Amino acid sequence: MILTISFMFAALIIIVAIYSTNRTGEKPNGNILLGVALPRHVLKNSAVINIISKYREAHSLLALIFLILTSPILFFSGYASAILLYLAVWIIVYIWLNQKLVGKYFMRLYSLKKENEWWMGTQRIISVDTEVSRLKGTFPVSKKWFIPPLIITVASIMIILFSDNREMLFWPIAINGLILLFLFFMIYFIYSKSRTVVYSDSTEVNTELNRVFKREWTKCCVIIAFLQSCYFLALTFLLAADNTKNAEIIITAISFTYCIILIPVTFCAHNRIRGVRNRMRGLVNKEVYEDDDLCWAFGVMIYNNPKDSRTFVEKRMGHGMTMNIASAGGKAFAVIIVLAFAVLMGFAVYNALLELGLVFHFI
Amino acid sequence: MIIKLDTTSATPIYVQLRNQIVMGIGRGELKIGEGLPTVRQMAEDIGINTMTVNKTYAILKQEGYIEIDRRHGAKVSPKVDLSGRFREKVEIELTLLIAESSLKGMNRDDFMKVCADVYSKLNLSYSGGTA
Numbered sequence: 001m002i003l004t005i006s007f008m009f010a011a012l013i014i015i016v017a018i019y020s021t022n023r024t025g026e027k028p029n030g031n032i033l034l035g036v037a038l039p040r041h042v043l044k045n046s047a048v049i050n051i052i053s054k055y056r057e058a059h060s061l062l063a064l065i066f067l068i069l070t071s072p073i074l075f076f077s078g079y080a081s082a083i084l085l086y087l088a089v090w091i092i093v094y095i096w097l098n099q100k101l102v103g104k105y106f107m108r109l110y111s112l113k114k115e116n117e118w119w120m121g122t123q124r125i126i127s128v129d130t131e132v133s134r135l136k137g138t139f140p141v142s143k144k145w146f147i148p149p150l151i152i153t154v155a156s157i158m159i160i161l162f163s164d165n166r167e168m169l170f171w172p173i174a175i176n177g178l179i180l181l182f183l184f185f186m187i188y189f190i191y192s193k194s195r196t197v198v199y200s201d202s203t204e205v206n207t208e209l210n211r212v213f214k215r216e217w218t219k220c221c222v223i224i225a226f227l228q229s230c231y232f233l234a235l236t237f238l239l240a241a242d243n244t245k246n247a248e249i250i251i252t253a254i255s256f257t258y259c260i261i262l263i264p265v266t267f268c269a270h271n272r273i274r275g276v277r278n279r280m281r282g283l284v285n286k287e288v289y290e291d292d293d294l295c296w297a298f299g300v301m302i303y304n305n306p307k308d309s310r311t312f313v314e315k316r317m318g319h320g321m322t323m324n325i326a327s328a329g330g331k332a333f334a335v336i337i338v339l340a341f342a343v344l345m346g347f348a349v350y351n352a353l354l355e356l357g358l359v360f361h362f363i
Numbered sequence: 364m365i366i367k368l369d370t371t372s373a374t375p376i377y378v379q380l381r382n383q384i385v386m387g388i389g390r391g392e393l394k395i396g397e398g399l400p401t402v403r404q405m406a407e408d409i410g411i412n413t414m415t416v417n418k419t420y421a422i423l424k425q426e427g428y429i430e431i432d433r434r435h436g437a438k439v440s441p442k443v444d445l446s447g448r449f450r451e452k453v454e455i456e457l458t459l460l461i462a463e464s465s466l467k468g469m470n471r472d473d474f475m476k477v478c479a480d481v482y483s484k485l486n487l488s489y490s491g492g493t494a
Contacts, residue, residue, distance in 0.1 A: 126368045126409055130393070133400035133408045134436075195408040198365055307370055309410030 004077045007087055011070045014091060015063055018098055021318035022059040025102065025300070026052050029274075030281065035102070035300030035316040036109045036293055039118050047112055055105040062101060066094045081351035088345055099299030102317070106300055110293055119291055126307070127198035129206045139214035140192040145222040146185055149229035153177045156233040163240040173239070177232035181225055187312075188221040190329055194310045199277075200284035212276045217321075220269040224262060231258040270319045303330075364392035368409060376411055380419040388428055388439055389487045399429065399437040 311329030
């Protein structure tokens with residue numbers, strides 16, 4: 001029963017996350033509405049408002065339908081892998097339909113923009129502020145901040161090495177700690193090296209906005225790396241002490257706490273950057289735009305611009321960053337995510353069939 | 364200084380970059396002694412190969428617009444060259460431009476007016492080799 005409630009809770013979180021992400025498309029983010037870059041004076045245009053209100057009705061209805069579709073989880077009570085499999089299919093279908101819906105209204109708004117020739121600049125022009133480019137190495141936080149998480153991760157491996165209860169379960173945990181630390185360092189590196197953005201004709205404004213962007217996201221990487229190293233240390237320490245009797249409960253409790261802490265860390269970085277941007281943009285005479293609406297694919301979720309060297313770009317809808325799948329780094333991250341999901345799905349399918357007695361253990 | 368490069372232009376990127384930096388120095392947007400991004404930083408931000416930026420910097424250094432220091436990177440040093448070699452270059456390019464303008468029906472007065480307008484629009488800080 002606890003397991004069923006946990007899965008229902010997970011499904012509700014997904015609905016709330018997708019619904020709130022969709023809601024961000026209804027409100028202007030600078031001059032961007034529903035992922036389309038528009039001149040500020042047309043944001044209150046009646047045709048634009050009409051498209052937005054229809055979009056609101058459509059995505060709210062979709063959320064309601066998928067809320068009802070969570071009810072079969074109750075019928076699979078006791079079959080954890082079967083619920084996991086159902087939930088995975090439910091997530092895929094929900095995200096797929098939602099992105100189709102967002103894409104449909106995005107195209108409607110884009111067509112309206114095209115009909116009225118509300119162009120915002122050109123995609124062919126690459127802008128570089130020489131002063132910002134020169135100073136960009138000073139914007140990220142120092143990579144030396146990765147030393148404490150590395151020491152903590154090594155300490156968690158030491159605990160396993162010197163523990164009397166060296167269960168098989170411990171090693172994947174320790175190795176995961178190292179892999180994740182490396183992953184966060186890679187993300188830090190990508191943010192540090194990513195190209196600078198020209199927001200306006202003022203070098204002071206461009207410098208400040210790029211400084212805040214790089215500093216906040218690299219700081220976020222360091223904080224998350226530190227938290228995850230503490231998470232793995234706590235996990236190994238408690239498991240070693242507990243002799244794995246209550247392993248599942250310990251892992252669930254600590255993982256849940258870790259996930260809950262991560263959300264405000266990311267949101268704070270995102271909100272600080274957006275706050276500074278909105279404040280600074282009021283001070284400039286002329287904003288610089290790149291009209292790259294058509295580089296946004298899969299319902300404004302994925303960025304695909306071969307002329308942009310950045311691996312991560314800020315999302316036009318929702319919070320945080322997304323990948324530029326036209327870049328080498330973006331392709332690599334996309335492959336890692338798809339493979340990780342495929343492996344998880346493979347395990348879920350196999351275990352579900354095992355639970356239902358349709359296959360036998362290989363060994 | 365904000366550099367704008369057109370990726371679909373027939374003019375190669377390294378030439379566009381060179382021209383933009385020269386115009387930036389001329390307009391005073393890049394001051395004497397002001398640092399430029401390193402080759403790597405510039406290449407990362409434009410999204411091009413470091414060799415392309417290297418080529419631009421080498422040309423600018425050869426023309427005397429920038430100085431390259433191993434420790435401090437590139438910086439502006441506008442030694443505007445009005446020696447015979449540069450004047451010869453200007454004359455060759457102007458001859459071609461005047462001939463083309465004449466073929467397109469532009470008379471001498473129109474050509475001179477366009478030259479004067481463009482010169483005043485550039486709002487140059489350095490004129491005749493003086494700051």
